[in-house]
Structures are given as C-alpha cells and as structure tokens.
Amino acid sequence: MSSRRDFLAQGGGVMVAALAGTPTQAARRTPMIDCHAHAGHAPALTDPWTTIADPEEILRRNREAGIDQSVIFPISNDTFEKANQEIAGICRKFAGHFIGYAKHDPETEKGRIRAMLIRECNELGLRGLKLHVHPGPEVLDTVAELGIPVIYHPARVALIEEISRDYPTVDFILAHLGADMSYDWREHLAAIEMARRHQNVYLDTGAVVLTRYIEQAVHELGAEKIIFGSDEPEVDCRLEIFKIRMLELPKLQEEKILGGNLQRLLGKYRGKAA
Numbered sequence: 001m002s003s004r005r006d007f008l009a010q011g012g013g014v015m016v017a018a019l020a021g022t023p024t025q026a027a028r029r030t031p032m033i034d035c036h037a038h039a040g041h042a043p044a045l046t047d048p049w050t051t052i053a054d055p056e057e058i059l060r061r062n063r064e065a066g067i068d069q070s071v072i073f074p075i076s077n078d079t080f081e082k083a084n085q086e087i088a089g090i091c092r093k094f095a096g097h098f099i100g101y102a103k104h105d106p107e108t109e110k111g112r113i114r115a116m117l118i119r120e121c122n123e124l125g126l127r128g129l130k131l132h133v134h135p136g137p138e139v140l141d142t143v144a145e146l147g148i149p150v151i152y153h154p155a156r157v158a159l160i161e162e163i164s165r166d167y168p169t170v171d172f173i174l175a176h177l178g179a180d181m182s183y184d185w186r187e188h189l190a191a192i193e194m195a196r197r198h199q200n201v202y203l204d205t206g207a208v209v210l211t212r213y214i215e216q217a218v219h220e221l222g223a224e225k226i227i228f229g230s231d232e233p234e235v236d237c238r239l240e241i242f243k244i245r246m247l248e249l250p251k252l253q254e255e256k257i258l259g260g261n262l263q264r265l266l267g268k269y270r271g272k273a274a
C-alpha cells in the first residue's frame with residue numbers, strides 16, 4: 001500500500017496533480033501548504049537568516065507535521081537574481097514539495113525587477129513574490145499582470161493600506177499577522193482591521209507568539225482571510241501548525257486556513273508573454 005509520503009517522494013505532489021486535473025484521491029483532498037518558509041544561501045554570514053536555510057530540514061519537519069508543500073523564498077540578500085535562481089533549483093530538485101516565490105528589493109534592484117520577475121515566473125516557474133521593502137508601481141504593475149500573490153512583511157502594517165486599495169486585483173498576504181514574534185500587539189489588531197477593510201488582504205499566521213490574536217482574527221474575519229505559515233526553518237512548522245489545530249475549527253474552515261485559501265490565490269496565475 002502506497003502512503004502519501006511515498007506518493008510525494010515519487011515526485012507526485014498534490015498541487016501538481018490538482019493543477020493537471022488528475023482524478024486521483026490526492027487531487028480531491030485539499031493540500032496542506034505552509035505559505036512562509038525560507039531556503040537557500042546568502043553571503044552575509046552574520047545571522048542565521050543571512051547565512052543558510054536548508055530545504056531538507058524543512059522537508060523532514062513537513063513530513064512529521066503532515067504538510068504537503070511549503071512556499072519557499074530566499075533569505076536576506078542585497079539583490080535577489082541569484083537567490084531566486086537557487087529557489088527555482090530547489091523546487092526542481094524536490095519536485096512537488098515546494099512552491100517557489102521570488103524575493104526582490106524595490107530599492108537596490110530598482111528598474112530591473114519587472115524583467116527579472118517576468119522571467120522568474122514564466123521561465124523558472126516561480127509563483128509569487130516576497131517583499132520586505134515597500135514596493136512601487138514597477139513591482140505592483142508587474143505582479144498584477146502576472147496574477148501572483150505578494151507576501152509582504154512591512155515595517156508597519158499601515159504601509160499596506162494604500163497599495164491594497166490601489167491594486168484591488170493583487171492579493172496581499174500580510175506576514176506574521178502584522179507583527180513578527182508579536183513584537184507589538186497593536187500591530188496584530190491593525191492587521192486584523194486591514195484585512196477587514198480590504199478584500200485582497202490576507203493574514204499569515206507564522207511566528208505569532210500571542211496566539212489569542214490568531215483566534216481573534218479567525219473569529220472576526222472568518223477562515224477565508226487566514227493563511228497558515230511558519231517562517232521555517234528558524235521557526236518549527238510542527239509548532240506553528242499546532243497553533244491552528246488547537247483552535248478546533250470545523251474541518252472545512254481548518255482546511256481553508258491550512259491550504260485551501262492559498263491554493264485558490266495561486267490558481268489566479270496568468271503568466272505573461274515576455
């Protein structure tokens with residue numbers, strides 16, 4: 001009897017099967033997807049997140065947690081062309097296990113991002129964009145054309161207000177429920193308000209310490225606006241997924257948070273003629 005793990009190890013993968021419309025049992029089940037993980041190398045060698053993030057470490061923990069796929073993007077670099085190529089390479093090497101996103105810095109890479117991002121999606125198979133630095137029209141127009149989601153970790157939640165209003169067709173996933181490691185509980189509340197005001201703003205649950213705000217977000221916004229994430233490999237997905245499980249939500253709601261919502265956003269990918 002073949003287990004799901006064997007199926008994945010054989011290069012299957014729920015997302016691949018689902019996209020191809022294969023009528024397998026796996027395709028009918030909502031895949032469990034971690035929307036926030038880092039992979040690859042960076043040259044700074046000062047902090048863990050500027051040195052290396054090992055995809056095999058993520059895979060080991062995913063198997064234990066029952067997670068089918070992780071969205072991976074680079075750790076901190078000054079520019080990201082090479083790092084994004086590495087992400088695409090990891091996705092090819094572990095086919096079916098990872099969904100690759102590009103990362104870009106709208107300041108250090110200004111003027112070059114449009115061409116890079118189109119190529120990274122169309123040719124390298126990346127399917128989203130991670131941002132730390134605030135984007136301008138170059139980035140946002142390109143993202144809107146490609147139909148890819150943006151996972152954004154802004155310095156302050158308020159920064160997402162204008163861009164989510166000006167780009168209503170772009171889906172923004174606000175990382176860490178607006179406050180990495182819950183550094184400011186007011187930012188969690190601001191994030192919940194932001195997602196309430198904008199139909200295209202979603203909240204990622206990764207690395208939230210004050211778990212009552214995850215519960216509050218689900219309660220006030222509904223499961224449709226919440227997307228499970230971990231911040232692997234610095235933060236363990238087995239712990240992060242438990243923060244969702246312990247809410248004891250109805251199965252359908254839990255499935256949306258653990259993968260269904262993100263799967264729907266990823267389904268909007270259009271690509272673009274180069």
Ligand SMILES: [Zn+2]
Nearest residue numbers: 036037038231
């Ligand atoms: Zn992160």
